[in-house]
Amino acid sequence: xxxxxxxxxxxxxxxxxxxxxxxxxxxxxxxxxxxxxxxxxxxxxxxxxxxxxxxxxxxxxxxxxxxxxxxxxxxxxxxxxxxxxxxxxxxxxxxxxxxxxxxxxxxxxxxxxxxxxxxxxxxxxxxxxxxxxxxxxxxxxxxxxxxxxxxxxxxxxxxxxxxxxxxxxxxxxxxxxxxxxxxxxxxxxxxxxxxxxxxxxxxxxxxxxxxxxxxxxxxxxxxxxxxxxxxxxxxxxxxxxxxxxxxxxxxxxxxxxxxxxxxxxxxxxxxxxxxxxxxxxxxxxxxxx
Amino acid sequence: xxxxxxxxxxxxxxxxxxxxxxxxxxxxxxxxxxxxxxxxxxxxxxxxxxxxxxxxxxxxxxxxxxxxxxxxxxxxxxxxxxxxxxxxxxxxxxxxxxxxxxxxxxxxxxxxxxxxxxxxxxxxxxxxxxxxxxxxxxxxxxxxxxxxxxxxxxxxxxxxxxxxxxxxxxxxxxxxxxxxxxxxxxxxxxxxxxxxxxxxxxxxxxxxxxxxxxxxxxxxxxxxxxxxxxxxxxxxxxxxxxxxxxxxxxxxxxxxxxxxxxxxxxxxxxxxxxxxxxxxxxxxxxxxxxxxxxxxxxxxxxxxxxxxxxxxxxxxxxxxxxxxxxxxxxxxxxxxxxxxxxxxxxx
Numbered sequence: 001x002x003x004x005x006x007x008x009x010x011x012x013x014x015x016x017x018x019x020x021x022x023x024x025x026x027x028x029x030x031x032x033x034x035x036x037x038x039x040x041x042x043x044x045x046x047x048x049x050x051x052x053x054x055x056x057x058x059x060x061x062x063x064x065x066x067x068x069x070x071x072x073x074x075x076x077x078x079x080x081x082x083x084x085x086x087x088x089x090x091x092x093x094x095x096x097x098x099x100x101x102x103x104x105x106x107x108x109x110x111x112x113x114x115x116x117x118x119x120x121x122x123x124x125x126x127x128x129x130x131x132x133x134x135x136x137x138x139x140x141x142x143x144x145x146x147x148x149x150x151x152x153x154x155x156x157x158x159x160x161x162x163x164x165x166x167x168x169x170x171x172x173x174x175x176x177x178x179x180x181x182x183x184x185x186x187x188x189x190x191x192x193x194x195x196x197x198x199x200x201x202x203x204x205x206x207x208x209x210x211x212x213x214x215x216x217x218x219x220x221x222x223x224x225x226x227x228x229x230x231x232x233x234x235x236x237x238x239x240x241x242x243x244x245x246x247x248x249x250x251x252x253x254x255x256x257x258x259x260x261x262x263x264x265x266x267x268x269x270x271x272x273x274x275x276x277x278x279x280x281x282x283x284x285x286x287x288x289x
Numbered sequence: 290x291x292x293x294x295x296x297x298x299x300x301x302x303x304x305x306x307x308x309x310x311x312x313x314x315x316x317x318x319x320x321x322x323x324x325x326x327x328x329x330x331x332x333x334x335x336x337x338x339x340x341x342x343x344x345x346x347x348x349x350x351x352x353x354x355x356x357x358x359x360x361x362x363x364x365x366x367x368x369x370x371x372x373x374x375x376x377x378x379x380x381x382x383x384x385x386x387x388x389x390x391x392x393x394x395x396x397x398x399x400x401x402x403x404x405x406x407x408x409x410x411x412x413x414x415x416x417x418x419x420x421x422x423x424x425x426x427x428x429x430x431x432x433x434x435x436x437x438x439x440x441x442x443x444x445x446x447x448x449x450x451x452x453x454x455x456x457x458x459x460x461x462x463x464x465x466x467x468x469x470x471x472x473x474x475x476x477x478x479x480x481x482x483x484x485x486x487x488x489x490x491x492x493x494x495x496x497x498x499x500x501x502x503x504x505x506x507x508x509x510x511x512x513x514x515x516x517x518x519x520x521x522x523x524x525x526x527x528x529x530x531x532x533x534x535x536x537x538x539x540x541x542x543x544x545x546x547x548x549x550x551x552x553x554x555x556x557x558x559x560x561x562x563x564x565x566x567x568x569x570x571x572x573x574x575x576x577x578x579x580x581x582x583x584x585x586x587x588x589x590x591x592x593x594x595x596x597x598x599x600x601x602x603x604x605x606x607x608x609x610x611x612x613x614x615x616x617x618x619x620x621x622x623x624x625x626x627x628x629x630x631x632x633x634x635x636x
Contacts (some may be wrong), residue, residue, distance in 0.1 A: 078389060086597065091403050093596050094553065099545055100592030108585025215539050220412035224407045266415045270391070270408065271594060274398040 007254060014253075015246030016146040020205070021219045022226040022238050023149065024198030029227050030234035031170050031190045032086060033091065036096040039223055040216020041105035041193050046072045047211035048204025057111020059208075068203025069196040080188050088187070098242045109213040116212070142204060149197070154235055168191060194272065222262075225269045231279020240280045245269060247268060294534025296513035299477030302560050303470050314459065323458050323530070328570045330527030333472055334520050335562035337340040338629055340476045341516035344485065347509055351409030352520050353545050355384040357538035358628040360519025360528035361420070361435075364443040368433040374449040377525050384469050385514045392513040396506045410544060411488045417539035439537030439601055441593030443528035465526045470565070476559055479515070542585070549588055552595050555602025565603065603609040 025039045036042075046068040076130035083101065087094045105110045157163040169186045176185050190237030209215060228247055230237025250267045272280070314322065338352045362383035367376035387559065389578030391412060395405050424437025433441055446461055448454040479485045491505050499505050526625045530533040537543065550569060569591075573584050598604055 033406060047400065052501065083597075088470050092406070094351075095403065095406060096548065097596045098587045098597065102589070102611065103542075103545060103585045103592065104589030107584070107589055111586065130308075171383070214541075218412065218418075220541070221411045221418075225411050228404055228407055262415055263419055267409065269411075270394050273400055274394045274409065277398045277400050277404070 007131045007250075010254070011247055011250030012143055014250040014288060015242050016143040016224060017205075017225050018246040018249075019238055019242040020142065020146050020201045022223045022230075022242065023153070024194045024196075024201060024229065025159075025223050026227045026234050026238045027153070027197060028191055028194035030124060030237070031166060031194075032088075032187055033232075034088075034191075035091070035098070035224075036194070037095055037220075038079070038102040039198060040218075040220035041102045042072050042076065042198035042216075043202030043205070043219050044109065044211065045105065046199035046215045047206035047209075047215065049111065049199065050203040051211050052192050064206070065126040065194075065200070067080050069200040072199025072202070073192045073196030075199075077188065077192040079195070080191040084086060085184065085187070106213050106216070113213065114269070122213065128222060138207065149200075150235060150239065153197075157234070162189070182274070199223075221267070225266065229269045229272050229279055231276075231281035233281035237281040238278060244272075296477060296481045299474060299559070303474050303477075304472050310463065310470075313466075319458070321334050321403045322462050324574075326462050326465045327511065327527055327530035328567055328599070329469050330523045330525070331460075331570060332529055332563040332566035333469055333523030334547050335525060335554070335561060335566045336469075336472060336546050337516040337519035337523060338475060339554070339556060339559050339562040341512055342551060343562075344480050344492065345488045345509060345516075346402070347510040347517075348493075349409045349511055349513070350404040350406040350548065351411070351544055353514075353538060353540075354409065355388055355517035355520040356524040356543070356547075357413070357416065357420075357534070357536075358387055358528070359524030359614070360443070360538055360620070361382040361441070362521070364391055364434040364528055364534050365430045365435075367605060369430070370441075372449075373444060373446045373529075377522070379444075380525045381518045384524070386516035388517030389510065389514045392510045396513070399506075410541075413539050414541060417536050417541075418434050420536035422506075423612065440533050440537075443531070445532070446529055448572075452522070453535040461529060465530070468522065468526060468623045472522065473559060473563065474510040476519070476545035479625075480559075484508070484511070491594040494550045503586050520591065525634070545592070549592050549595075552600075552602055553591065555604040555606070556571030557601070558604045558608075561602055561604030608626070 021043065024042065025036060028034055028036050028039075049068045049071045050060070050063045053062050053067050054149070056065065079101065083093065085098055095201055157167060165176070165181055166186055166189075168179075169181060169183050173183045176186075205219075222245075226238065226241045229245060230239075230241035245265050245268060249261045249265040252264035309417070317325070329386045334352060334356045337355075338349065341347045341349050341352070345505065359380040363373075363376045363380035366379040367373050370376055391409075397407055400408065420435065420440075421438050423435035424439075426434065428435045428437070433440055437548050446456045446464060448456070480489065487498065487508050489503075491503075491508060495505050524534075524538065527538070546569075550565045553569065554563070554565030556562075576584055576587055595602070601609075
């Protein structure tokens with residue numbers, strides 16, 4: 001029974017982790033149909049923000065929960081104004097340009113901080129004991145944060161005027177523009193919000209994974225496969241795909257070790273896309289956000 | 290005679306490449322010749338991407354997955370067989386078969402091109418993290434240890450049928466150049482065949498091609514597999530040039546480089562990406578030897594600038610400039626002739 005609980009917690013953490021790293025990408029992709037290949041680097045920048053801030057004596061919680069999203073959101077704003085706004089509607093060019101951006105960020109960070117790991121922050125909150133198994137308290141905290149984040153995104157989309165306008169733009173940008181909404185402004189806000197969520201995720205994961213200039217690579221494959229399997233609905237897509245892929249990954253990792261966990265995740269995603277080319281939300285929960 | 294984009298043009302370029310091969314040993318130092326073998330492998334990767342992306346319109350971001358599979362398959366097979374000739378064919382087949390299986394899922398699932406780009410990239414990244422974890426002694430195929438992060442050694446090429454007669458670096462260079470030229474002429478020929486033309490029409494308008502009665506899924510799958518086989522061949526030459534293959538062949542940087550070469554060279558041509566590979570390789574390696582600029586930084590800037598300003602790439606831009614100049618000259622001549630005729634008529 002203890003084993004079961006501890007395993008369930010592990011899998012739940014895997015799912016939460018997947019949802020956390022994909023949410024920022026899903027917001028940008030779902031709202032703007034822009035695939036941001038620099039997503040991994042936004043996470044990386046969030047991590048570096050936390051490391052630099054804590055090295056300068058800032059409180060870890062403040063750095064993770066407030067500073068990281070703020071800084072990366074600002075970077076996202078600059079990126080959108082300087083680069084992405086010229087490329088709307090040119091999906092492939094956006095892919096390529098954001099890829100260039102990703103290399104650029106890796107290059108800049110490597111030049112500033114060097115190619116090796118900066119100071120490692122140990123995860124706070126100690127351990128939690130379940131029978132004879134122990135689990136990290138920080139992982140529980142992350143699961144909690146992901147749930148709060150998902151609820152926040154839902155409430156923002158559903159009950160605020162910004163959410164309403166954003167959903168309208170997502171459904172039909174020309175019609176929204178006719179009704180007097182500045183779609184360009186909406187895209188700008190959405191992109192920076194997506195970047196901010198990515199920054200938050202990067203900051204929260206920094207104590208677990210450490211930070212490296214090219215750490216984005218670790219996240220990016222999983223984030224993309226989750227968002228694409230999920231389809232265009234931001235919340236339902238991310239959640240359902242995270243549950244499915246995170247579950248498969250967790251179970252396979254338990255049975256065969258971590259090497260084949262990721263391979264199983266990929267196989268599931270490819271077979272899923274063969275059956276549902278537009279992702280899970282392309283077939284189910286179509287009315288959802 | 291219009292050379293650009295015709296098979297005659299391909300043959301002329303191939304002739305120039307043969308002259309380059311023969312002159313290279315007297316121009317370059319021995320060390321450069323050894324490096325050139327790696328670059329030839331990389332340029333075949335660029336060629337394969339130019340074929341699948343430029344002519345088939347299939348945006349494959351993970352072309353380096355097939356490149357890496359070719360390199361690993363060659364190394365493992367050559368270590369087990371004890372000779373390189375069969376291993377080269379095994380490598381090409383392994384890459385092509387892997388692409389065919391992956392392609393079945395994506396093309397028959399009617400996955401749109403942007404999704405395809407991300408899926409292929411993800412496959413490459415998953416292979417990267419998978420191969421990095423194979424460091425224990427239990428991960429081996431026959432006699433070949435996969436070696437995890439450090440990768441596995443790649444035996445040099447040898448004379449067909451005699452496993453002990455290794456080729457010298459200079460001979461390896463000649464063989465590699467020959468393979469590059471053959472691959473180039475083959476792809477140049479392929480795009481002029483009926484198969485190639487159908488693929489180009491799929492790039493231009495998939496729905497219309499389908500309505501004309503072609504099974505576009507099958508054509509795309511075929512082109513994808515052929516190009517993967519060529520990429521696998523490039524992987525073989527690359528790992529022979531480096532003498533080892535590490536998981537880095539699957540890394541994001543490797544995939545990005547292939548894309549950059551094709552973008553910079555021009556995706557509608559076959560020679561552009563090959564030339565861009567050579568030029569950019571030596572540019573980045575000379576940047577890598579000094580510490581001021583990070584190579585990633587420079588590559589990132591090149592990619593962003595080209596996408597924003599020269600989206601067609603260098604070779605097509607130069608070609609269209611020449612074309613414009615020629616038509617302008619032709620028009621000027623025509624105008625002069627008209628004027629002359631008018632002059633005669635009135636005078």
